[in-house]
Amino acid sequence: MGSIRKQLEGLAVKRSSQTLDPPRGLLLGVEPERTENQPYKNFSVAHTLAGHRKAVSSVKFSPDGLWLGSASADKTVIIWRSRTGRFKARLEGHKDGISDFTWSKDNQFIATASDDSTIRLWNTKTYECVRTLRGHTCFVSCVDFRPDSEHLVSGSFDETVRVWQVDTGHELVTLKAHFDPVTAVNYNPNGTLIVSSGYDGLCRIWDAVKGTCLKTLVDQPGPITFAKFLQGGKLILTVSLDSTLQIWVVKDGTKIATYTGHMNEYFCLFAQEAGKKLLVSGSEDNSVYVWDILKTNLLQKLDGHKDVVLAVSCHPHENMIASGGHEKDKTVKIWIQP
Secondary structure, eight states, X not given: OHHHHHHTTTOOOOOOTTOSOHHHHHHHTOOTTHHHHSOOOOOEEEEEEOOOSSOEEEEEEOTTSSEEEEEETTSOEEEEETTTXXXXXXXXXXXXXXXXXXXXXXSSEEEEEETTXXXXXXXXXXXXXXXXXXXXXXXXXXXXXXXTSSEEEEEETTSOEEEEETTTOOEEEEEOOOXXXXXXXXXXXXXXXXXXXXXXXXXXXXXXXXXXXXXXXXEOSSOEEEEEEEGGGTEEEEEETTTEEEEEETTTOOEEEEEOSSOOSSSOXXXXXXXXXEEEEEXXXXXXXXXXXXXXXXXXXXXXXXXXXXXXXXXXXSSEXXXXXXXTTOOEEEEEOO
């Protein structure tokens, strides 16, 4: 316990004698007293958005929070206004389904990852495809922009992670990253590190410039289907097919939190923190799950979808969650707190 405190000296977070696990609170950057003073308020559905013809695979709010995008196996991304749910545009051009997409941090581009083995870059003003990136030899499963929006990282069923120059489309680095399909890639906030996860049960951290593997953070028997940096890059969130979400310390690989209650045995589900207070995930029982990120207890189960919820996203500034349903549902729902 003491060693964990030492690692994160300098994190300015209040401590409280009421905190069940002070080191976890310190690591997660959560104000321990907020639970007593700010009772949890339930989310309720504000909008149900219909427009996709097949399963919704990914939903993400734009960095400025004005827009919500949804990707689908129907080969398209739809752009909606986040507050009203009004349709804005549909991005079409891929020859096969889209597994993931991402907004550039400057709001200038959207990148889409498709089963047609390509990545497309789209201008967010005109919604036209400005560049197609080719190099992967199988389904592209995940993408993420570097925080400065100059580079893009992608992962594929070809077991590689690739780094691309956004303005030219040139492939800069190819990482022989995993022994099975890559399920997730994500830059840390300063763009120096990349985390990747795969069906081989590995979660690895890479030097984003040199392309060298700095650490295998997790090595487990079953697949890791999602990974993402948290708390300024000090922590990593992973999702596994044993119906658990876990949080790990980057520096020494310590596991500090586990979240359970949802169902996840077959699909790659997204998960995301909301305002350093909540953790949100989809589930195979057609619901969205919300946990207290500090205490790890389940706060709410959001029901309403008619099929598996693969995708979730949390608004960058407001108490708003978006979720996307699988093949028998095909809708996007926007949930808000009062």
